Amino acid sequence: MEIEIQFTNEPIAAKIPPPPSIGAHGAWLEFRGVVRGKENGQNISALEYEAYPEMAEREIRRVLESLSAKRPCLATKVIHRLGVISVGDTVIYVGVASAHRGEALELLTEFMHRLKQDVPIWKRRAFPLEDESKQARVPLAPSPSPPSGERVAARPGEEKPAVKTSLISLDEALAEIRSRCQPLPAVRIPLAEAFGRVLRETVCVREDLPPFDRSTRDGYAIRADDPAETFSIVDTLHAADWKPRQLKPGEAVRVATGAALPCENLRVVMQENVEHSRDQIRILRRESAVNISIRGEDLRAGKPLLHSGAKLDAGALALLATAGNANPFVSPRLRVCHFTTGDELVPPDQTPKPGQIRDSNSYLIRGLLHNFLCELQQAHVPENFELAKSQIGSPQSAIGNADVLLVSGGASVGERDFTRQWLEWLGFEIVFSQVNVRPGRPLIFGVNDPRVAFGLPGNPLSHFVCFYLFVAAALTKLVGEEPKTFSRGQLAAKLDDAPNPRETLWPARLDSAGLHPLAWASSGDITCLTETNALIRVPANRGSIETGEEVDFLPTTGMLTTKWQGRRAAASGRRSAPPIP
Amino acid sequence: MRVLFFAQLKDATGCDSAEIAPPSPLNAEQLWAELLKKFPKLEAYRSSVRLAKNCEYAAPETTFANADDVALVPPVSGG
Numbered sequence: 001m002e003i004e005i006q007f008t009n010e011p012i013a014a015k016i017p018p019p020p021s022i023g024a025h026g027a028w029l030e031f032r033g034v035v036r037g038k039e040n041g042q043n044i045s046a047l048e049y050e051a052y053p054e055m056a057e058r059e060i061r062r063v064l065e066s067l068s069a070k071r072p073c074l075a076t077k078v079i080h081r082l083g084v085i086s087v088g089d090t091v092i093y094v095g096v097a098s099a100h101r102g103e104a105l106e107l108l109t110e111f112m113h114r115l116k117q118d119v120p121i122w123k124r125r126a127f128p129l130e131d132e133s134k135q136a137r138v139p140l141a142p143s144p145s146p147p148s149g150e151r152v153a154a155r156p157g158e159e160k161p162a163v164k165t166s167l168i169s170l171d172e173a174l175a176e177i178r179s180r181c182q183p184l185p186a187v188r189i190p191l192a193e194a195f196g197r198v199l200r201e202t203v204c205v206r207e208d209l210p211p212f213d214r215s216t217r218d219g220y221a222i223r224a225d226d227p228a229e230t231f232s233i234v235d236t237l238h239a240a241d242w243k244p245r246q247l248k249p250g251e252a253v254r255v256a257t258g259a260a261l262p263c264e265n266l267r268v269v270m271q272e273n274v275e276h277s278r279d280q281i282r283i284l285r286r287e288s289a290v291n292i293s294i295r296g297e298d299l300r301a302g303k304p305l306l307h308s309g310a311k312l313d314a315g316a317l318a319l320l321a322t323a324g325n326a327n328p329f330v331s332p333r334l335r336v337c338h339f340t341t342g343d344e345l346v347p348p349d350q351t352p353k354p355g356q357i358r359d360s361n362s363y364l365i366r367g368l369l370h371n372f373l374c375e376l377q378q379a380h381v382p383e384n385f386e387l388a389k390s391q392i393g394s395p396q397s398a399i400g401n402a403d404v405l406l407v408s409g410g411a412s413v414g415e416r417d418f419t420r421q422w423l424e425w426l427g428f429e430i431v432f433s434q435v436n437v438r439p440g441r442p443l444i445f446g447v448n449d450p451r452v453a454f455g456l457p458g459n460p461l462s463h464f465v466c467f468y469l470f471v472a473a474a475l476t477k478l479v480g481e482e483p484k485t486f487s488r489g490q491l492a493a494k495l496d497d498a499p500n501p502r503e504t505l506w507p508a509r510l511d512s513a514g515l516h517p518l519a520w521a522s523s524g525d526i527t528c529l530t531e532t533n534a535l536i537r538v539p540a541n542r543g544s545i546e547t548g549e550e551v552d553f554l555p556t557t558g559m560l561t562t563k564w565q566g567r568r569a570a571a572s573g574r575r576s577a578p579p580i581p
Numbered sequence: 582m583r584v585l586f587f588a589q590l591k592d593a594t595g596c597d598s599a600e601i602a603p604p605s606p607l608n609a610e611q612l613w614a615e616l617l618k619k620f621p622k623l624e625a626y627r628s629s630v631r632l633a634k635n636c637e638y639a640a641p642e643t644t645f646a647n648a649d650d651v652a653l654v655p656p657v658s659g660g
Contacts, residue, residue: 033660051659052587052652055636080659092660112660120633120652121659122588 001068002075005060007053009083011204012090014302018097019075025097029104031112033092035085043129045188046086046201046329052120056080059119063111071107073098080121084186086201086329087129127185166434170469170503170537173435173445177473180431180447183480184334184403188327191320196373197330198479199310205303206324208296212242212260217291219270220252220281221261224290230282237262252281261292268292309482331479336374337402338365341409341418342458343383360460360526361408368467372475377402385421395426403478405453406471407444408463419444419455428453436540438502440466452478460526465505468535468556486537486552490514491545495536499543507532508553515553533557582645584616585652590630593622606646609639616653623653630655 002019018028035047064076077095085091094111098104115121168176186200215221222231231252237243239258246263247253253262261268268291274281299305305323306316312330320328345359346352362378369376377400381388392398399405405426409419420430428446433455435443439462444455452474456466476483492514495506507528509516515536518528537552538545545551585598601615609632616623623630632639633652645651 049659050588052585052633052636052654055633055652055654056659058636115660116657118638118657119659120587120654120657122655123658124588 001064001073003061003064004075004077005057006077006079007051007056008079008081010081011202011302011304012079012081012093014204014206016077016079016093016095018095019077025074025099027096027098027101027104029096029098029101029108031092031094031108032090033112034090035087037087037129039123039126042126044087044126045129046084046127046186047091048084048124048127049080049082049091050122050124051080051082053082055120060115063114063118064107067107067110067114071098071103071110073103073107076107076111082121084127084201084329086188127187129188167436167441168432168434170435170437173432173443173470174473176431177445177452177470178477178483180445181452181474181477182450184332184450184478186329186480187332188329191317191326191328194312194320194328194330195314195317196371197312197328198481199306199312199316199328199330200308200480201329202304202308203306203320203323203325203328205299205301205305205322208301209299209322210293210295210297213264213266213295214293215255215257215259215261215268215291216293217268217270218257219255219268219291220274221247221255221266221268222252223247223249224265224267226250230280233279233281235262266290266292309480311481331481334372334374334404334475334478335400335402336369336376336404336406337399338362338376338378338406339408339422340378340380341383341388341407341422345380361456361458361463364460364463364529365406365408365467368464368471372472372479374404374475381422383418385418385425388422389425399426399451403451404471404474405451407453407455409442409455409458423453423455426453435470436502437465437469438500438504440469440505441502443470445470459522460529461507461520461522464507464529464532464556465535468554469505484554486554488550489534489553491536491547491549491551492516494547495538495545495551497538497542497544499541500538501540503540504538505554506536506538508534508536510534510553510555515551582647582649582651585650587652588655590623590626590653590655593626594620602647606644608644609641612645612651626653626655 016030019025037043039047060078073096075097077093079093081091094108096104096108098107183200189197220231220233226249228250231250233254234251235243235245236254237259238256242260244262247266255261255268269283269286270291273285273287274283305319310316312320312328340359340362344356346356348358348363350358352358366376366378382391405428407419407422420433423430423444423446426448428448428451430444430446433444434441439459440457442457443466446453454466454471454474456463472484489510493516495517497504497506507518507520509518509531510533515534517536518531520528533556535554535556537554582602583598583600586594586596591597599619601619603611603615607615612632613627631654632643633654634643634645634649636650638654
């Protein structure tokens with residue numbers, strides 16, 4: 001017996017071709033096991049499957065070979081899907097070909113029974129179907145984190161890296177953030193609410209598109225092989241009509257644009273090219289075009305339309321609607337908790353006393369998070385640790401069920417210590433606390449699995465740079481989106497700088513002429529932010545870069561999608577930069 | 582030898598595999614003793630777990646040597 005076994009993380013195609021032994025087999029039996037909406041009495045939206053593929057393949061083969069000794073069949077094909085599989089989707093496909101149906105039916109029944117006993121494949125997790133707003137995430141870990149610099153006790157079998165207290169590079173910091181952030185469990189929500197979310201399942205077309213042969217013109221459908229000049233009109237079809245019939249030679253059917261044609265092998269003659277009299281037409285001119293959009297011409301059933309990781313824009317929503325996916329499986333809304341510290345801050349509607357400044361960072365962060373569809377909570381904490389603790393009460397009441405914690409600190413060493421102390425009290429392990437970039441060197445990153453926290457240096461420009469470099473990388477990973485990349489672009493004006501031992505992210509304005517470096521005086525300089533839509537990456541010790549030279553840059557405004565970047569790179573013929581590690 | 586963990590055993594051990602290097606081949610009883618030393622939480626699963634050696638279920642008399650890939654197979658639930 002021929003045996004074919006596959007494991008896949010992608011959806012199983014809607015149509016699987018039968019084995020080539022046509023003529024020998026009298027039965028081709030197909031079975032699909034699909035994910036039920038209930039698991040252990042609970043309503044679920046998806047199941048996650050895991051396998052030991054090498055052994056599972058051997059076991060399936062062994063079972064099939066032993067079964068076919070008693071019930072001789074000709075061919076068997078088994079496809080098992082792994083990973084997260086939505087309710088209603090196929091988990092397992094089994095096709096059995098045999099001379100007569102009896103053997104195939106018996107073999108299938110017995111095989112499924114044995115599969116569930118011996119083949120090392122597991123349901124790993126069930127995703128409950130829940131109201132997203134009521135969904136509780138993992139509770140806050142109670143244990144305080146160990147003192148910085150000390151090795152953290154690793155779980156058995158797992159090496160946990162030491163806390164990085166020294167200065168680390170931009171690439172190292174990004175790699176650390178990406179490895180510490182994991183995509184949050186996905187949720188199933190109504191399509192109408194899905195704009196801007198990240199898709200977490202691959203969606204396939206359920207039916208051919210178009211679903212029937214349809215006319216692309218107003219005109220008359222006739223047989224493609226009919227050479228006649230005059231035809232009698234036997235019917236009229238509008239869009240939404242469904243009237244199958246075989247046309248005889250000499251017959252024509254009047255059709256509107258978009259109407260389903262009555263049968264195959266037709267052509268549509270445009271109404272401009274015929275002379276119409278009562279129930280007859282005479283063809284004045286024949287075109288070479290048949291003016292028919294063939295069933296499945298745009299998309300074949302089973303073809304993946306959108307892949308996991310796609311951000312749902314207007315076009316993607318329309319595509320999901322077309323595919324009949326009314327409840328896509330998407331990332332949850334991120335919950336972000338933002339604390340400002342700094343006793344010098346006053347709200348923007350107050351006049352600062354000597355020594356005070358207005359709080360701009362709360363509004364900067366609110367704006368920056370806008371593109372990530374976050375639920376944002378903001379609060380101010382006094383810069384006295386004991387006072388802050390007494391105001392907040394407990395770590396749990398401070399951060400609730402937030403996924404991401406942002407702390408805007410001051411720039412001085414004393415204030416940074418406060419942020420660090422504050423994060424540790426909240427249960428976060430500090431992963432690193434200094435990155436060799438300017439602006440934004442005193443950046444703190446901490447984890448309290450699965451939560452992550454950033455201590456952002458207080459200056460607004462540092463905030464801006466750290467957000468797009470580091471916070472955005474974490475948010476992107478948490479929602480399961482493709483990582484953003486540095487793009488390549490040309491300088492439209494000289495970037496004038498003295499060599500600096502740190503890598504620099506230089507604010508710039510990107511337009512059709514290229515990148516215009518903007519003037520900035522210090523990391524507290526906020527004036528250039530209104531013009532900035534890109535950050536140029538200047539290598540350490542590089543100094544000035546001349547007009548016309550190519551540089552790496554990170555687009556900022558509007559968080560341009562990877563799609564856009566890809567098109568742009570292709571259009572300009574330049575190589576695109578490697579993804580941020 | 583490499584020992585693989587699947588499904589809930591990953592949660593119990595906190596990892597998907599472990600390396601052990603016994604000086605001589607182990608029978609099932611000895612293998613379990615080694616594993617429980619490293620991962621005491623596995624005790625709760627022992628009665629339901631089947632051992633596999635090099636992608637085949639082990640027989641009661643099977644021995645496990647350093648060159649073998651060993652898998653702990655909890656009750657399966659495919660299809």
